Amino acid sequence: MTDIITSSDAAAKLIDGKAAAAAVDAAAADGARQIEAALGRPPCLAVVLVGDDPASQVYVRNKGRRTEAAGMRSVEHRLPADVSQADVVALVQALNADDGVDGILVQLPLPAGLDETEVVQTIRPDKDVDGLTAQSAGALVLGAPGMRPCTPSGSVFLAKQALGDLTGKSVVVIGRSILVGKPAALLFLAENCTVTLAHSRTQDLPAVCRQADIVIAAVGRPNLVKGDWIKPGACVIDVGINRVEGEAGKSRLVGDVDFDQAIETAGFITPVPGGVGPMTIAMLLANTVAAAARRAKVSVPDSVKDVLPG
Amino acid sequence: MTDIITSSDAAAKLIDGKAAAAAVDAAAADGARQIEAALGRPPCLAVVLVGDDPASQVYVRNKGRRTEAAGMRSVEHRLPADVSQADVVALVQALNADDGVDGILVQLPLPAGLDETEVVQTIRPDKDVDGLTAQSAGALVLGAPGMRPCTPSGSVFLAKQALGDLTGKSVVVIGRSILVGKPAALLFLAENCTVTLAHSRTQDLPAVCRQADIVIAAVGRPNLVKGDWIKPGACVIDVGINRVEGEAGKSRLVGDVDFDQAIETAGFITPVPGGVGPMTIAMLLANTVAAAARRAKVSVPDSVKDVLPG
Numbered sequence: 262m263t264d265i266i267t268s269s270d271a272a273a274k275l276i277d278g279k280a281a282a283a284a285v286d287a288a289a290a291d292g293a294r295q296i297e298a299a300l301g302r303p304p305c306l307a308v309v310l311v312g313d314d315p316a317s318q319v320y321v322r323n324k325g326r327r328t329e330a331a332g333m334r335s336v337e338h339r340l341p342a343d344v345s346q347a348d349v350v351a352l353v354q355a356l357n358a359d360d361g362v363d364g365i366l367v368q369l370p371l372p373a374g375l376d377e378t379e380v381v382q383t384i385r386p387d388k389d390v391d392g393l394t395a396q397s398a399g400a401l402v403l404g405a406p407g408m409r410p411c412t413p414s415g416s417v418f419l420a421k422q423a424l425g426d427l428t429g430k431s432v433v434v435i436g437r438s439i440l441v442g443k444p445a446a447l448l449f450l451a452e453n454c455t456v457t458l459a460h461s462r463t464q465d466l467p468a469v470c471r472q473a474d475i476v477i478a479a480v481g482r483p484n485l486v487k488g489d490w491i492k493p494g495a496c497v498i499d500v501g502i503n504r505v506e507g508e509a510g511k512s513r514l515v516g517d518v519d520f521d522q523a524i525e526t527a528g529f530i531t532p533v534p535g536g537v538g539p540m541t542i543a544m545l546l547a548n549t550v551a552a553a554a555r556r557a558k559v560s561v562p563d564s565v566k567d568v569l570p571g
Numbered sequence: 572m573t574d575i576i577t578s579s580d581a582a583a584k585l586i587d588g589k590a591a592a593a594a595v596d597a598a599a600a601d602g603a604r605q606i607e608a609a610l611g612r613p614p615c616l617a618v619v620l621v622g623d624d625p626a627s628q629v630y631v632r633n634k635g636r637r638t639e640a641a642g643m644r645s646v647e648h649r650l651p652a653d654v655s656q657a658d659v660v661a662l663v664q665a666l667n668a669d670d671g672v673d674g675i676l677v678q679l680p681l682p683a684g685l686d687e688t689e690v691v692q693t694i695r696p697d698k699d700v701d702g703l704t705a706q707s708a709g710a711l712v713l714g715a716p717g718m719r720p721c722t723p724s725g726s727v728f729l730a731k732q733a734l735g736d737l738t739g740k741s742v743v744v745i746g747r748s749i750l751v752g753k754p755a756a757l758l759f760l761a762e763n764c765t766v767t768l769a770h771s772r773t774q775d776l777p778a779v780c781r782q783a784d785i786v787i788a789a790v791g792r793p794n795l796v797k798g799d800w801i802k803p804g805a806c807v808i809d810v811g812i813n814r815v816e817g818e819a820g821k822s823r824l825v826g827d828v829d830f831d832q833a834i835e836t837a838g839f840i841t842p843v844p845g846g847v848g849p850m851t852i853a854m855l856l857a858n859t860v861a862a863a864a865r866r867a868k869v870s871v872p873d874s875v876k877d878v879l880p881g
Contacts, residue, residue: 378715395709395717402708402757403749405688429774437760439713447712450747450768455779457767458760464739469765 276419276498276529278536285418285543285568290331292550292562297332304553305334306364306390306545307356311349312342312372321368324542331546336362342372349375350383357385363553364390366545387556390548392444401447406555408548409570413445415540416498417452417570420475423496423529428453433473435459435466435517436480441500445477451571466490478517488522497523497530500537544569581834586729586808586841592849595728595878599856600641602872606863607642614863615644616674616700616855617666621659622652622682631678634852641856646672652682659690667695673863674700676855697866700858702754711757716865718858719880723755725850726808727762727880730785733806733839738763743783745769745776745827746790751810755787761881776800788827798832807833807840810847854879 297303306328310321321337328335338352349371356365365388371377386396392410400407421427432454436442446456459469460480470476470490478486479500491497501517516533524530531537547565554561561569607613616638620631631647638645648662659681666675675698681687696706702720710717731737742764746752756766769779770790780786780800788796789810801807811827826843834840841847857875864871871879 395713395715396705397709398712399705399707399709402712402753403705405705407705429772431774431779443712443757443760446768447753450753450770453770453772455767455769455773457765458756459765460760460763462739462763463765464741469741 271524274524274527274529276423276496276531276536278415278419278531278539281419281422282415282539282543285415285540285547286327286331288564288568289333289543289546289550292547292554292565293332295562295564296550296553296557296559299559300553300557302361303333304363304549305336305361306366306549307336307338307359307362309338309340309349309352309356309365309367311340311344311368311375314370314372317368317370324366324545327542328546328549333546333549344375346375346379349380353380353383357383357388362388363556364388364545364549366391388552390545390552392548393440398439398444401444404451404571408552409448409544410440410444411541411544411548412441412500412537413448414544414548414570415537416441416445416477416500417448418540418544418568419498419531419537420449420496421452424475427475429455430474431455431457431472432475432477433457433459433470434477434479435470435486436478436500438479441479442477445479445500448570449475449477476518480517482517483515484517484519486518486523488519488526491523491526493526494528495526497527498537499531499533502533502538584834584837584839586733586806586839586846588725588729588841588846588849591729591732592725592853595725595850595853595857596637596641598874598878599643599853599860602857602860602864602875603642605872605874606860606867606869609869610863610867612671613643614673614859615646615671616676616859617646617648617669617672619648619650619659619662619666619675619677621650621654621678621685624680624682627678627680634676634855637852638856638859643856643859654685656685656689659685660693663690663693667693667698672698673866674698674855674859676701698862700855700862702858703750708749708754711754714761714881718862719758719854720750720754721851721854721858722751722810722847723758724854724858724880725847726751726755726787726810727758728850728854728878729808729841729847730759730806731762734785737785739765740784741765741767741782742785742787743767743769743780744787744789745780745796746788746810748789751789752787755789755810758880759785759787786828790827792827793825794827794829796828796833798829798836801833801836803836804838805836807837808847809841809843812843812848 325335392408397408432449434446437460467490475496483503499516499518507513550565635645702718707718742759747770777800785806793813809826809828817823860875861871
């Protein structure tokens with residue numbers, strides 16, 4: 262693997278998360294039309310934003326835009342940073358009870374002083390389009406129907422797009438967070454992969470990583486995964502989004518994988534930005550359509566079923 | 572590792588599940604006394620047995636005996652094999668509502684025609700001492716307080732007894748059932764192990780297995796795991812209990828591991844029977860004490876906290 266990669270080789274290895282997300286958005290839009298035809302109203306996603314964190318505001322704005330672009334209804338609830346815990350919980354309960362709301366997303370992190378766990382666990386499982394409640398996590402373990410977390414679902418989608426059927430592939434997930442690492446491991450297991458969960462206490466992480474057909478990097482440490490950690494031809498899904506100092510004092514985004522090194526060895530790799538990132542909202546839209554269908558006891562549209570993991 | 576193992580060497584390698592279970596039973600008994608002192612009544616476990624499967628009857632009888640031997644109250648509810656689904660669900664609901672019942676266990680499998688999933692998912696999570704509800708599985712993923720499944724908990728206990736702190740150990744779990752494989756993987760992850768989940772679709776299972784410091788065999792295939800699958804010195808926890816034809820037409824119990832081969836290479840190994848088997852009821856008793864404490868909002872007794880996994 263000492264060849265210099267030409268730009269066309271490199272392009273062939275890149276997994277285009279923007280294009281994949283656009284395809285999932287389109288599937289969600291198709292599903293939303295079917296739901297609207299069946300119910301007389303489109304699926305509706307309610308987003309709760311507490312406080313004025315600039316990054317959260319950008320995310321929420323993007324979610325709202327893409328929800329509407331997919332032909333769904335987007336409702337935003339903004340609460341001040343000094344809102345009481347009881348008021349946040351009460352809002353979630355009101356959204357639980359509102360029959361016109363199919364999906365509820367609480368933008369995280371919440372401002373300091375609020376109990377994030379209690380707020381999230383208040384969400385009704387059938388409206389938990391982020392897949393973060395204990396009920397959703399349990400359904401994932403049991404292989405029962407339920408909402409799967411969006412970023413792990415997007416990671417599976419991209420790996421399948423690169424490799425096709427994943428049966429028998431060995432997957433190493435680096436990072437064991439409840440948002441990404443653990444659900445990603447369970448989702449790849451459901452794809453019949455042999456899955457290893459590695460983390461900060463793992464012995465000889467490079468050697469563990471080198472055995473993987475598919476590497477999922479989800480630790481939040483810039484450029485942690487080096488080129489020689491990657492088995493030649495492996496598929497690298499970089500979930501990390503880290504802001505680092507760039508040239509001339511400007512900051513830039515990098516992943517958990519040293520991209521310039523890894524692309525020389527990998528068979529497929531997601532860039533940061535433009536890889537897993539755009540998939541998260543795409544899967545949120547697909548989940549919202551599925552939630553609307555299940556709540557109304559109509560079939561989940563095939564277009565949406567096809568893009569969601571098992 | 573070509574030395575012939577003398578009987579004393581072999582004995583040193585054996586993990587004595589009966590002795591470990593007796594220690595956990597004693598811890599549960601100690602905890603039960605504390606609960607009785609605090610609440611004026613001992614913890615109570617209700618067992619539901621449907622039909623007349625002989626093996627299930629033996630299990631239920633053993634559970635009842637050990638529950639009472641640990642100073643707890645045991646209640647058995649027997650229903651005929653032709654009972655309706657609605658009646659089984661109604662019984663579980665009545666036990667959910669009965670404030671004198673701390674733990675509910677439905678003996679599985681249920682007779683054909685009954686919906687096992689619906690029955691199990693009816694159990695209140697705070698009385699789910701078998702750890703089988705979606706809420707319990709979700710709590711395990713999220714690292715939240717909750718009931719952990721008994722056989723996986725027993726496996727962790729035995730591995731810790733053999734090796735001490737498990738941080739950084741590589742664990743290979745063979746089998747991905749919702750009763751054992753998946754929860755065992757999550758429990759060993761919580762012990763800071765690097766965990767690989769392998770199964771029937773895994774490529775080159777012997778090679779995967781040979782990398783493990785700890786092998787958990789939970790597939791239900793007699794003698795599947797051979798001696799040369801085991802890294803020298805590794806700890807082997809055999810969850811399988813398979814009845815096979817023995818000599819003179821008599822049946823005998825064997826595990827998923829070829830014990831006679833594996834003991835030559837392993838550093839520690841559980842026998843079948845007398846290994847993981849006795850631990851399952853022991854952990855059930857510990858869970859019942861913990862359930863009684865949490866329901867009454869008193870501290871879980873230290874003796875019980877010490878034997879339960881994280």
